[in-house]
Amino acid sequence: MKEVKKERKFIIVTIFLVILGAITGIITPMIIQYYNEKNMDVSYEIMLIVFISMLVSFLVQIIMMIFRENFASKFNVNYLFKLINKLMNVEYNTFLEKESSYLINRILVAVDTLYLFIISSFPNMIKAIFTIVTALVIVFIVSKPIFWVLLFLLPINFFGYKYINKKLSKKMETMQAHTASANKDLIVTLSNIDNVKSQSSAEAIQNLLKPQIEYMYNTLANTNKYAQVSSTSISFINQVVQNLTYLWTSIMIINQTKPVGSLIILSILIPMYYSSLNDISKLNIDLKSLTTSHNFIQKELDEHSELDGNIEIDEINSIELKQPSFKLKEKNYNYDLSGYLKKGDVVYLEGESGSGKTSLLRLLLKFRNSTGIKINGHDINSIRNRDIRKNISYISQDPLILSTTLENNITMGKELNNIQKK
Incomplete structure (x- = not known):
């Protein structure tokens, strides 16, 4: 109404x-x-x-x-x-x-x-x-x-x-x-x-x-x-x-x-x-x-509605991991993992099935609140959700095939500039 x-x-x-x-x-x-x-x-x-x-x-x-x-x-x-x-x-x-x-x-x-x-x-x-x-x-x-x-x-x-x-x-x-x-x-x-x-x-x-x-x-x-x-x-x-x-x-x-x-x-x-x-x-x-x-x-x-941060970023220059963890249904999940990644690094994540590889990637997209993750030196929870997600391309394990162009299927509607397309 x-x-x-x-x-x-x-x-x-x-x-x-x-x-x-x-x-x-x-x-x-x-x-x-x-x-x-x-x-x-x-x-x-x-x-x-x-x-x-x-x-x-x-x-x-x-x-x-x-x-x-x-x-x-x-x-x-x-x-x-x-x-x-x-x-x-x-x-x-x-x-x-x-x-x-x-x-x-x-x-x-x-x-x-x-x-x-x-x-x-x-x-x-x-x-x-x-x-x-x-x-x-x-x-x-x-x-x-x-x-x-x-x-x-x-x-x-x-x-x-x-x-x-x-x-x-x-x-x-x-x-x-x-x-x-x-x-x-x-x-x-x-x-x-x-x-x-x-x-x-x-x-x-x-x-x-x-x-x-x-x-x-x-x-x-x-x-x-x-x-x-x-x-x-x-x-x-x-x-x-x-x-x-x-x-x-x-x-x-x-x-x-x-x-x-x-x-x-x-x-x-x-x-x-x-x-x-x-x-x-x-x-x-x-x-x-x-x-x-x-x-x-x-x-x-x-x-x-999910919580959102207030810090704006234009691009991601670094990602720092220090024992990331998150909570799900009153249970804590911890990663024995530390590292510093800078722009241009190529990273391969390896682990057994069910060890939490996908869950970790979801934390980088702020799907869940977490601790132990910093982006550009800021706690990930303090950064705006949309700024993080517009700078990360994520392909789900269950990809969608839509009746549109190949570019739209890959980018899910995100507009790319000429440099990004190349």
Whole structure:
């Protein structure tokens, strides 16, 4: 939600277009009420005015759709890479523990959730609030008793959804977590082509993945059942009151306590009022999804950001090792190793499998906090992470092959100058 608040231009334009569209949508009862108050005869001119207002409403909706989608397209790209940046700054051990496929899945869900909020939930929320307020004002002028009935529904809906949100928030968090976990297992398993093709039948894969997949869809079903049943319960109350309001209005017309024009006005406004209340019930689920995604970003990305130094370096001229060590899960790991390396040295690191060669190289990249390592005479922990990593080319034991140039595959997107390319 904070990301959207920063886009003031989008918010202002959206509010303007939504309100303009809502005004043209309720222009008919406003015109009829005006004619009633002035005791003017209704003419065919009203039909022309209504048609023009509907045409304007249609054009506004088209403009708003194009504007929202254009904005959302650029916003999604920027927001996705902002979250990827947060992911890159997550502590190395947390990254391993959570697993990249799980975190990436949750990030994509967060982006999609915010996208749906931008193009649908936010405009619908503005429209619903404006329609409810406007409808109440006009109904108050037409019939004060019906106004109080409609007004009474607002606290029922507000406090009802507030109560629902408490449980729904926990269910949404559980659902997103299990969905991401199941998708992670599915992707990891099926991405190993040799393992998949070596199976005699799909039964083994099914036995392996079915419990997680079933649990994922059961969690999704339980969350949806709670959300839909609870929301439908409030919608039922709204529908009961809506039908009673219609009957009440009809009785007033029959008893000639209200003019026919009032029935026309109420027959247009009341459905719009209840439709807006139902829209708010749908928004309730969308907002909970958005909140859940925000909590994931805060708890699993922001709160696990790696420590960074403040010393800037342009290049690495020397590396000094004095019994390097690091801590992992309350256990200390020490290297009986000392040495001084200067720029231009060619070094060969030898050791048995599992002796910690790769872990030592990861310490040089500040993947973990360590002691006993200096770069350019500075403790490695005091140097900025990005300055160290931009001066070290690291090829993982599990290299990626991307659908791009050979240079990009080797450099992983780093821009090289002519000297570095040579």
